[in-house]
Amino acid sequence: MTGLVDINNMKKTYVMGSNMVRALDGVDLNIKHGEYISIVGPSGSGKSTLMNMIGCLDAPDSGSYMLDGVDVSDMNDKELAEIRSEKIGFVFQGFNLLPRLTALENVELPLIYRGYSHKKRREMALEALDRVGLGDRVHHKPTELSGGQMQRVAVARALAGNPPVLLADEPTGNLDTNTGKEILAMLEKIHDQGNTIILITHDKELAGQAKRRIEIRDGRIIHDEEVRK
Amino acid sequence: MNFLQSLKMAVTSIYSNKGRSFLTMLGVIIGVAAVIAATGFALGSTSSITDSIESLGANKLSVNILDRNSNRDIDYEDFKAFTDENADLISMMAPTVNGTSTVKYQTTISEAVNVIGTSPDYAEINDMHVQDGRYILELDMEYRQKIAVIGTAVANEFFGRTDPIGETIKLDGTPFTIVGVLEQKDGGQDGGEDDVIIIPVTTAQRVYKSATIRTFTVLVSESENVAKTQALIEDFLFETYLSEDAYRVFNSAQILDTLEDITGTMALILGGIAVISLLVGGIGIMNIMLVSVTERTREIGIRKAIGARKSSILSQFMIEALVITGLGGLIGIVIGVGAIFLVISNFVPPVIDPMWMVLSFGFSLLIGLLFGIFPAYKAANLNPIEALRYE
């Protein structure tokens, strides 16, 4: 397994009025291809901030970041957008599907930005929806789907372009316990098929699925351990 | 992401907001429809005037004598002498004295028949030739012959199938011998161009006691000499009347020029109104697009998170603005053309100028570009994280 994420001494401070929030306070993190990692920590500990950094949605104040062998620390907006398009698949707590588009169209969206042809897009999107078990719901709008199904569409959207990293920020946070477990089982399966998954959660129990658990508090990593089952 | 994709996205988003999109377009629709309808009206009214002026012919000069109190009149002979002197410039000349007469032949009487007193050249200038007999000759002019050439309507009314040539009719009691019948011009009805009697102007002056000839028509041989000839005639008239107010010499090109000036001014005013109304429409578009960008902040965040570049977002919103204004422009053109054919055509002939369509459509797009760029720029520059946190 080769290096996928290589973060060194990353810092990010938010200024809210007169308050300074150290969302990330010197994070070092190495993730290899094919890992299944959970990042746990209480609310406000900096998990989402870390995910945004890994996902190239935001730039750190300091520190270096190599993603899949590419130094992304000094990239401009356009280059970061390209990196996101090529290398990252996001799954959010609130699903974040476009309500006016069907499941299929939602899954096709990142592929449009990647510049695939119509035919190729269809093919890839249908395959991704199949992988999450929604092959029979492709023409449904998000409002016609249950929460679990919406999150599956979101996972399919993240998977569709086969990015090297799948980032899931509390993907079960808006779901009931059983549905949440289904989603996690699905992520497990996807990992078994070879995808790298970074799962963020504040629920230590849910994190149990992952092979490696990282605990974060006040913007620092306080534990980083292999989980043996 | 290519243009077609952006276009598809734009259309989808416009379509899923039909009501608002239509309201957004309304300013452009009204502006463009108003321009098309108004220019249609302007062009329609000028075209009917232009047609009648152009039928005069480009080489024609029309001389009107306005002076009523002068005892220095210009008679046919005077003008003839002048035109003969300038035969190199002037090919033809015809005076006209218009009158109406009660015409009597045996027991048939017709009132208010149009009588034109003129000269031999009138036939050529107005393309009114005889089908039978002869036209007025220079000799008739000299001797003030009481001869007449009649139109087919007059011939039918008084003579039916019998040959009118050689017969004598009375115009207001004065006997005239018919020497020719004109070719039919417009169907031979009563009151039309064929319901006319032509007599020598010299005779007409005597019969109608109208000493002054008020109108002369002059045909210039070469069109490049029209202005020169016009000046010459004006000099000649000035020598007689010693006042520039006593006469007017028109050429049809001059009248058309004036008309074009008026049309141009009208177009400018209409264009100004169009620009203003479309600008107002544009401000409406910007307003609604800014609202739309705010409403869709989360959508923009999602798109950015999954790989949309700034340029993709920018082009998506720009194309949305352009599609809205373009569609508004097209609808406006359709409504404007409809108004020309359904309403304006009741007043003037319907004229449609593609230039105005292209112009107003292009201007609609320009408005979309101008007022779409700011909201689109705002959308493209949203911070994805903040956009995703937006509720």
Ligand SMILES: Nc1ncnc2c1ncn2[C@@H]1O[C@H](COP(=O)(O)OP(=O)(O)O)[C@@H](O)[C@H]1O
């Ligand atoms: N865009 C932002 N502006 C200001 N403060 C922020 C912003 N994002 C996060 N923070 C703050 O940074 C800290 C870490 O936030 P976050 O990474 O979202 O935590 P978590 O995901 O672990 O709950 C919190 O105190 C949060 O209020």
Ligand SMILES: [Mg+2]
């Ligand atoms: Mg969070």
